Amino acid sequence: MDCSALVEEGLDIHKGKEEERTELDEKEDRKQNNILRSSLCEESIWTRSISDLTVGMNKIPRKQRPVQATFYSGGQYASSLGETATSDREVKCWEAEGLSNMGPDQIQLGGEMQEGSMRVMVREGTEDCVTEREEQEGMEKERRDESSDMWKARDDRKARWRVQKRQRLKGSVEEENEKERLEMERDGRKRWTQRGSKEEDPQIAENGAEALLQVASIRNPTISRILLNSSSSSTSSSFNYSSVDSDEVFSDEEETTTKEQCITNKKACSWRTFLTMMQWSARRRSSWVQLAGHPGNFCPSEGGEVLKKYNAVESSCLQALMHDSLCRFVPQYYGVTSRGNERYMRLEDLLSGKSFPVIMDCKMGVRTYLEKDLSKVQHSASLRSDMYWKMVKVDPAAPTVEEHALRAVTKSRYLQWRDSLSSSSTLGFRIEGITKENGKVLRDFKMTRTLAQVTDTVLTFTKKQPNILKDYLSRLMALDEALKKSEFFKTHEIIGSSLLFIHDRRSKANIWMIDFGKTFPTDSGLYLKHNIPWIEGNQEDGYLTGLASLTSVVKEALLEAEKLNPCDCSTDTQHELQTHCVSVTKDVMQEISQSAPAFSARDTVLEEVFSCVHLEANGSRGASTTQTSI
Ligand SMILES: O=P(O)(O)O[C@H]1[C@H](O)[C@@H](OP(=O)(O)O)[C@H](OP(=O)(O)O)[C@@H](OP(=O)(O)O)[C@H]1O
Ligand SMILES: Nc1ncnc2c1ncn2[C@@H]1O[C@H](COP(=O)(O)OP(=O)(O)O)[C@@H](O)[C@H]1O
Structure with a gap:
């Protein structure tokens, strides 16, 4: 056989195969269209995997493609975590044309959606489908209601938790900035709903993880090490920054259907919750605290500074002190700034970087009163009823008969009384x-x-x-x-x-x-x-x-x-650090168990962290007394 004959035969074979494939494809197309038609008009709902759907959709002639497709997540993974808020999330209103170009990965909206458990409902305005459509619309409404109920329940839970937390701390911790919280909550929710349509920014996730490791290393090296190990072994970017306000956050890789994987994911979720709590905790415990002085005299600032209300006397002292031998004992003074109508002095935040x-x-x-204030008293003393009441509160017998009658004292009288009552006058x-x-x-x-x-x-x-x-x-x-x-x-x-x-x-x-x-x-x-x-x-x-x-x-x-x-200092310091590890872990765990009731403090991952730290503390000190019960 000559070459050209061979080529011809080869071409024939190839053509034959092509024809065969075209025939097969056409058959497949017909089959798909029949399925689709019958499902549109007879079944209306069918359950298939997303990849099947995509293949099927691509084969439907353009004019026959359904007008609208509505997707429901199975929600089974979410419910395995006991999180009501994540079940049956609804994502709707894709134009079918757009849908036909999507791969399965692109259709994953919420982290908890799974390919295998996706129920796809295709609708078309044929008369045969009206009843089913009504039924489905009913279902849709029900799901929407459920979803809004779940958000409501979640909000209620959060509100209850905040009240409990405040009661627990009895106002010793500075009040949360309500506006900021609400904004954050809104943001969190926005991010939550957007997550499906946008890919998570790996940079953000990385930064989040980094930030947490930083927090952890501030707290103690052991937790930091554990976090580090975990994050390196984790399949996904171990922390989703958006999880600050949402505990139910999963990355795409975590969306698996098997029970085993669900358990792993549950752990990862708790792990993330742990990290989130660490971050919450660190944020709440931001170093700034005004211990004494006039309330409202300070304003939070960034970059290691605090702003104190401008006072010409103090400002000129600080300026002079910046060039004095006392400079290294005084917070750095950066000058004056304005916030709204108020002027502030920019001071070094002495608590910056402290954990x-x-x-x-x-x-x-x-003495805590000025000489000039004393001489003022003799001439024109202004009476202060607030100081009288402060005095009475400490010692009802302190005011004189006259002061009792006036229900007021002078400022220098009050300050003198304070000095003599405390150690000021003597020490x-x-x-x-x-x-x-x-x-x-x-x-x-x-x-x-x-x-x-x-x-x-x-x-x-x-x-x-x-x-x-x-x-x-x-x-x-x-x-x-x-x-x-x-x-x-x-x-x-x-x-x-x-x-x-x-x-x-x-x-x-x-x-x-x-x-x-x-x-x-x-x-x-x-x-x-x-x-x-x-x-x-x-x-x-x-x-x-x-x-x-x-x-x-x-x-x-x-x-x-x-x-x-x-004992010598080095051993002592060692012990102090070990005790610190345990106490910090205890703090964090308590915080988690009290503030995030949806997640148990006995969760495996947390226990792992705790026992690790606990073991380490006990290891070098023998039988330690730091037994913690949660
Ligand atoms: O500590 P208690 O008992 O509450 O008394 C305070 C302090 O003495 C304040 O001094 P400091 O700022 O040194 O803490 C003083 O501020 P002055 O600095 O104005 O003296 C307050 O006076 P009034 O601000 O006038 O109330 C006075 O009520
Ligand atoms: N530079 C600073 N860095 C950190 N904390 C500060 C700084 N200055 C003041 N504080 C905090 O604010 C409190 C009151 O400061 P103070 O200057 O005495 O205020 P006031 O003039 O109102 O009496 C201090 O007890 C301290 O807790």
Whole structure:
């Protein structure tokens, strides 16, 4: 056989196959069209996989394609998680033409939709289909109602949870910004409904995961490590940023039908919930807290700054201090800014980067009133009924008969009374307030007066940790040195200024000078000693008297702490860190169990995290006492 014959034969065979295939295709087309026609007119609903549908749709001649297709998710995966809100989500109104060009992946709208469980309902306006269409419309309505009921139930659950949470924290944690929350909720919902039509931005997911790992590493290295391991082993981007407001978030890869995969996905979901809670927790525990001072005097800011209402006296002090030897003890001053009609001073946020900071505000000096205010009293004293009531609240016997009759006191009378009631007059400083690690704020130190009482408070504040007390002691000594060299200090009467003590579990304990609203240059450049008794006219404030007492208090507390913790510091620090791991995990787990009732705190993944940390803590310390019950 010559070549051309071979080629011809080959071509014939090929042609034959082509014809055969065309015939087959035509048969298949006819079959598909018949199925479709019969299903449109007789069955109206049929259950098929999305890929079948797509193939089928592509084969339907354009004019015969259905006008509209409505899809329902099976919702079976969602219900396996006990999440009512995710079942039977409805996605509707695709134009069939658009649909015909879609692959199965593109038709996955909600994360919980599954190809296998998709029920596809094709509708056409034929008379035969009217009853069924009505039925289906009824179903559709029912589903819509169900869906809106579910959102409502979800909102109710959230509202209940918030009320419980507030009650639990008894207002010790700053009030949530309601507007921001609502916006976030709206955003979350928007994202939730958009998720199907848009592919998740991998960058966002990655950033989210990164942010969480950061949060975790701030909290403790163990959790961070666990998160890291998990995220690397996870099939999907281990955290969906949009999940902040939605617990029911899954990535495409997680949409599987088998029971096993459902369990895995359930774990992943809980895992994500855990991460979300960590993020919530970190956000709620943002470091900023105003411990003392005038409410509303501060405004939140970004980039490691806080804004304090502008005060010309304080602003000029801060400017001067930026060029003084005290500079390293004072928050950085960045100048003035405006927000609306209000002017603010931009200050370094001393709590920035701190995780779970513990703070103590000590008001320095033997008096908290200005000399000029005292002389004002003798001439034109304005009476303050608010101060009278504050006085009565602490000690009903404190006001004089005359003050009782007036139901008012003068400001300097009140401030003098406060100084003498507390340790100000005697020790030259007083404790104004303490913020505990859990965010709880304690302000009831008005009658903490004696050296022993103050030392006890300092021991409680530092949890008797020698390392922290040592840091504080050396900072106080350094401050003393700097004050003695400071030109600013010599020439200023410093009234009502505070030392802000800050420590957390990671960084060194530190002390800062704040609040210069009542700090004035001395008359005609008079040099002050700051450690001699005040007599009217000498402008002495007793700042150094206070610093000396405070230093003795910390020394005393350190001695006491070392007696109680004779072990060397490195072991102690180790233990502290381990205990921290356990306590942080406990916090997070408690938060999850209390604030997200839909997810059990006993969930496998959480237990895994907890036991890991717990084991680690016990491992190097032998039988630990840190048994946690949740
Ligand atoms: O701490 P309590 O007992 O509530 O008393 C406060 C403090 O003494 C304030 O001083 P500081 O700002 O140093 O904390 C003082 O502000 P001044 O700075 O104006 O003196 C308040 O006066 P009024 O602001 O006038 O109420 C006074 O009511
Ligand atoms: N720079 C700062 N960084 C962090 N916290 C600060 C800073 N300045 C003040 N605070 C917080 O605000 C509280 C009140 O500050 P203060 O300056 O005394 O206000 P006021 O002038 O209203 O008395 C402090 O106890 C502290 O908790």
